[in-house]
Amino acid sequence: MSIYKHHYRVYTGRVTPIWTRIFALARYGLAEAWSTKITTVLFVICLIPPVGSLFTIYLSNNPAARLLMGNVGTRVLAIDGSFFLRVLTIQSWLAMALASWIAPRLITLDLVDNALPILLSHSISRFGYVLGKYAALFATLSTVTWVPCLLLFAYQGYASPVPWAASNLRIGVGMLAGALIWIALISLLGLALSSWVKWRAVATGIIFAVILVPAGVGAIVTGVLHTKWGFLLNVPVMMSFLWERLLGVHSRIDNALQLPTRAIVTMLALACCLSMVMLNTRIRAREVVRG
Amino acid sequence: MNDLIVFENVSKFYGEVLGVNRVSLTIPPGITTLVGPNGSGKTTLMNLLTGLVQPSSGSISVMGLSSRDANKFFATVGYCTQFDFFPRDITGWQFLVDSLMLYGMSKLTAIQLAEESLQRVQLDKTAAWRKIDGYSKGMRQKIRLAQAIAHRPRVLVLDEPLNGLDPMARAEAMALFEALGRQGIHLIISSHVLDEVDRIADRVVLITGGYLIAEGNIHQVRQEVREKPMQVLVRCDRPEALASKMFAMNHCVEARLHPDGKGIFLRTGDVDQFYSILNEIATEGIVKIEAVAPADDDANAIYQYLIGSEGGTL
Numbered sequence: 101m102s103i104y105k106h107h108y109r110v111y112t113g114r115v116t117p118i119w120t121r122i123f124a125l126a127r128y129g130l131a132e133a134w135s136t137k138i139t140t141v142l143f144v145i146c147l148i149p150p151v152g153s154l155f156t157i158y159l160s161n162n163p164a165a166r167l168l169m170g171n172v173g174t175r176v177l178a179i180d181g182s183f184f185l186r187v188l189t190i191q192s193w194l195a196m197a198l199a200s201w202i203a204p205r206l207i208t209l210d211l212v213d214n215a216l217p218i219l220l221s222h223s224i225s226r227f228g229y230v231l232g233k234y235a236a237l238f239a240t241l242s243t244v245t246w247v248p249c250l251l252l253f254a255y256q257g258y259a260s261p262v263p264w265a266a267s268n269l270r271i272g273v274g275m276l277a278g279a280l281i282w283i284a285l286i287s288l289l290g291l292a293l294s295s296w297v298k299w300r301a302v303a304t305g306i307i308f309a310v311i312l313v314p315a316g317v318g319a320i321v322t323g324v325l326h327t328k329w330g331f332l333l334n335v336p337v338m339m340s341f342l343w344e345r346l347l348g349v350h351s352r353i354d355n356a357l358q359l360p361t362r363a364i365v366t367m368l369a370l371a372c373c374l375s376m377v378m379l380n381t382r383i384r385a386r387e388v389v390r391g
Numbered sequence: 392m393n394d395l396i397v398f399e400n401v402s403k404f405y406g407e408v409l410g411v412n413r414v415s416l417t418i419p420p421g422i423t424t425l426v427g428p429n430g431s432g433k434t435t436l437m438n439l440l441t442g443l444v445q446p447s448s449g450s451i452s453v454m455g456l457s458s459r460d461a462n463k464f465f466a467t468v469g470y471c472t473q474f475d476f477f478p479r480d481i482t483g484w485q486f487l488v489d490s491l492m493l494y495g496m497s498k499l500t501a502i503q504l505a506e507e508s509l510q511r512v513q514l515d516k517t518a519a520w521r522k523i524d525g526y527s528k529g530m531r532q533k534i535r536l537a538q539a540i541a542h543r544p545r546v547l548v549l550d551e552p553l554n555g556l557d558p559m560a561r562a563e564a565m566a567l568f569e570a571l572g573r574q575g576i577h578l579i580i581s582s583h584v585l586d587e588v589d590r591i592a593d594r595v596v597l598i599t600g601g602y603l604i605a606e607g608n609i610h611q612v613r614q615e616v617r618e619k620p621m622q623v624l625v626r627c628d629r630p631e632a633l634a635s636k637m638f639a640m641n642h643c644v645e646a647r648l649h650p651d652g653k654g655i656f657l658r659t660g661d662v663d664q665f666y667s668i669l670n671e672i673a674t675e676g677i678v679k680i681e682a683v684a685p686a687d688d689d690a691n692a693i694y695q696y697l698i699g700s701e702g703g704t705l
Contacts, residue, residue, distance in 0.1 A: 108574035111466065111504070111543040115495030118462065124492045128478045135480035214474035218538075221441050221470040222493035223462050385443035 121224050125232025126239070132209060133202045133240060142201055143244065146194040150248035153187050157252060161259040179256050181349040184271050188249055188343055192282045195241045196311070202240060203290025204303035206233045211382070212298060220385040230291065230379055237287045246279035274346035282339060285368055292375035295382035311335050328357045335371075338364045393455045394420055396440065396546065396577060401449035403435055409601040410435035413449070416606060418579065421593035422572035425581040432601040433581045434473075437548050440579065441470045453546055466494060469544035471535050473551040475528075483519040483526065483534040487541055494542040508541035513563055529560045536564065546577040553582055565591060620644050620658045622692070623665065626682040630655035633678045637668065656686055 133139055159165050160177035210216060219229060253272045257265030265272070290307050297303040314333040321330030331337045337353075342364050344351045351358065396418040403410035411432040427433045438444045439451055442458025442465065451457070456464045477486060487508060491501035509519055512533045523531065532554065539547060549568075553561050569591045572578045580592070589595075595612060597605040605612045626649075627633055634646040634655055643665075645658035659665040666683075673680045 108545075108571070108576050109543060110545050111496075113500060114497070115462070115466070116492075116497060118495070121493050121495060124489045128481070128489065131481055132479050209479065210476075213476040214472070215476040215478075217438065217441075217443055217472045217474070218470065218476055218535075219493075220443055221465065221468070221472075222490065223465040223495055224493055225461065385438065 115223075118223060118228070121222070122228050122232045122235060125219070125224065125229060126235040129206050129233045129236025130239070132205050133236060136205070139198075139202060139205075142198050143240075146191070146198055146244035147248065149187065149190045149194070150252060153183075153252050154255060156183075157256050157259060161256070161261065179260075181268075181271050181274075181347045184249065184253065184275055185343055185347050185349045187252060188245075188275050188278055188347070189340070191245045191249060192279065192339070192343075195245045195283065196286050196308075198244060199237060199241055199286045199290045200304045200307040202237055203287070203307065204294040204297070204300040206236060207291050207294040208297065208300050208303055211295060216383065217385045226380075226383045226385075230383060233291060234287055237290065238283055241283045241287065242279075245283060246276050249275040249279060270348050274343070274348065278339075278343045278346045281342065281368065285372060288372050288375040288379075292378035292382075295379055322357075328359055331357070331359050332363060332367050338367060342368075394545075394575075394577075395452075396454070396579075397452045398439070399450045399452075401439060401446045401451055403439060403444060404447045410444075411439070411598070411601045411603075414598075414603050415449075416596065416603060418577060418594075418596075420572075420575050420577050422568060422578045422580065422591055424589065424592040424595045425579060425598065426595055427581075427598040431599045433598060434550060435601070436596075436598065437470075437550055437579070437581065440546075441468050441548050443470075462495070466542060467545050469539040469542065469547045471539035471547075471549045471552055473554065475531055475535075477523045477531070477534075480522065480524070482522050483514070483530075483537075484516075486523060486534060487519070487538055490538045491541055496542065504541050504543070505537075508537040511540060511567060512537045529556050532556055532564075533560070536567075540571070544576075547571065547579070549578070549580045549582075551582055552580060620660050621662050622656055622658045622686040623662070624649065624654055624656050624682075624684050624686040625669070625680060626654040628653070628679045628681075629677075633657075633672065633680075636672055636677065637665075654682075 156177060157179055159169060160179050166177070210219070216229070220226065224232075250272060253265070253268075253275065257268075286307075289310065293306050293310060294300075294303045297306055315336055318330040318333030318337070321333065322328065323330075331341075338359065341351065341353075341359055342361070343349075345361060396416075398414050398416040401414045402412050409432075414436065425433050425436065435444070439446055440453065442453075442461075445458070453464065454467055456467055458464045478489075481489075484505065487505040488498070488501045491504050492498065496504060505519075506516070509516060514530065514533045514537060518526075518530060519534070523534065526534065532552070536549070536552060539549065552568075553564060556564060568578055568580065572591065572593065589609060592609065594607055595605070595609050596603065597612070622645075625633060630648055630652070634643070634657065637643040637657055637659075638646065643657050643659050645656075647656040649655060657665070669680070669683065672678055
C-alpha cells in the first residue's frame, strides 16, 4: 500500500481588490491594439490636425509671425468656439476611424480564439472583462480627442495677450464633455458590433456602416417628409447639434430643424443600451466546441 | 470548507440543446478522468465545474464553495482549456504574471508564483521570456498548464492537457499530474489519450449524450459490468490448444491470436469461472501458461462496453 504525504500548499496570502484586476485586461487590450503598425499610422494621422491647429493658434497670437506669413487676416485666424468646434469635430471623426480599427482587435480575436473561458476562469466577471477592453479603447481614443483639444485650449489661454481661458471656460468644458460622450458611444458601439462579427475587416466596415447608413436614411426621411425627426437616425448631425450646444456655438442649421437636446440624449442613451445588450448576449464563457 | 466536489441533480440546457442532464456526482481528492466521445457533455461538465456556466437546474459545490462567491471560488479552481489561446504579442512570462494578477496577486507575489510554476512544468526562464507566438505546440501547452497551476488551486481542471505534447513532454506532464494528485489536489482530466491517463487515474467518470453512465474506480466500474464479456490475454506456449480447450468449456465467446503467436486474447462472459478453468488447465499441464492479464480493464474498453457502438469515437 502506498502512503502519500499531502503537502500541497494552496495560496492563502493577500489578494488585491477585484476592481484593480481590470487593469491587467486593459493592458492586454492595449498590447493587442498596438501590435500592428496600422494602429501607429492611424494614430499619427489623428495627430496631424492638432499640430495644424497649434500652428494656427500660434499665428493668431503672434502679429510678427502673421506678417511673415503675408499678413493673414485675423478673421481667418479667429480662435473662438467655432475654431474649437472644428477641431473637436475633426478629432472625433478621426477617433471614429481609429475605434473602428482597434475595437475589432480587442474583442473579435478573443472570440475567434475561444479566449473567454480562460480569461473568465479568473476572478473577473464578464462586466469586468468588457470594462477592461473598454478602458483600453477609451484610453487610446482619449489621446486623440479631448487630450489634444484641451492642450490646444490651454495653449490658447497661455498665448493670448488678453485673459482668455477664464472667459471661455465653457469651450474647454464643452470640448471635454462632447469628446467623452462621443468616445463612450463609439467605444461601446465598436465593442458590441465587434462581438457579433467573426472577421475583423468586416467588423471595421460594419462599425462605419452602422453610423453612416442610418444617417443616409435619416436624411432621406428628413428631405421627403420635411420633418426634423429624421435626424434622430443621423448620428453625425445629432452629435453636431450636441457639440454646438456644449461649446455655445451658434448653429448654421435652421432653428426649425434643430432637435431638442433631450431627444438627442435619449437616442444616444438608447444606442448605448442596445450595445450593452449585444455585449451581454455575446460575451459568455461558453465554449463553441463541445466534447 | 470540505474537500469534495459535489454535483446535485445538475442539468444544463443551451436553449433547447442538452448539455448535461440530471448529473449527480461526488468527486473526492485525487485524479479523476472524464471520458466521453465528442459532444457527450464533457466540456459542459468542466465549464459547470469551473463556474464558467451556471446550471439550468441543480447545484454545484466545489470544496463547499459556490461560483457566486467569485473571489474565493476562482482562487480555488485552476482551468486549462483545450483552446490554444494567448493574447497577441506577449511573452510567456508576461502571460503568467498577468494571469496571476487577474487572480488578485500583487506583482511581487505574482513573480514568485510564476517562477515556481515554470519550475513545475519544467519550462526554463529563457523560454518564458520569449514571445509565445514563437513557441512550439508543446511549449504552448506547458505555459497553459503553468498558468492553470500558478495560483496554487485546490482543484485543477484540465481539458485535453496532453494534446500536442511529444512523448517526452507527455511523460513529464503525466508525472506532474501524478505528483499533484498524490499531494491531495483534485485533478480532473479529460483526455483522448486514455491508456496513458488511466495509469494514473484514481477514478473515472463516463458520460455520453449529456448523461452520466458510470463513475468510480476503474476496476470497480469494470466489476459492475461483469455481465459484459471481458477480454483476457493469456501468454502461453500453445495458444491454439488453450483456445480449443476454453471453447469446449463453453465460457469463451471470442478468441484472437496475439500477433507474436505466443499468446491469445480470450473474451469470456464469466470471468470467475474462466479463471477457475484456466487454473485447472494449468494444473493439468496441457498448456504452459506464462502470464494472464486483463486486456481491456481500462476506461476506453469499459466505455465501449457501456455504450456500445452508439457513443461514437473516443
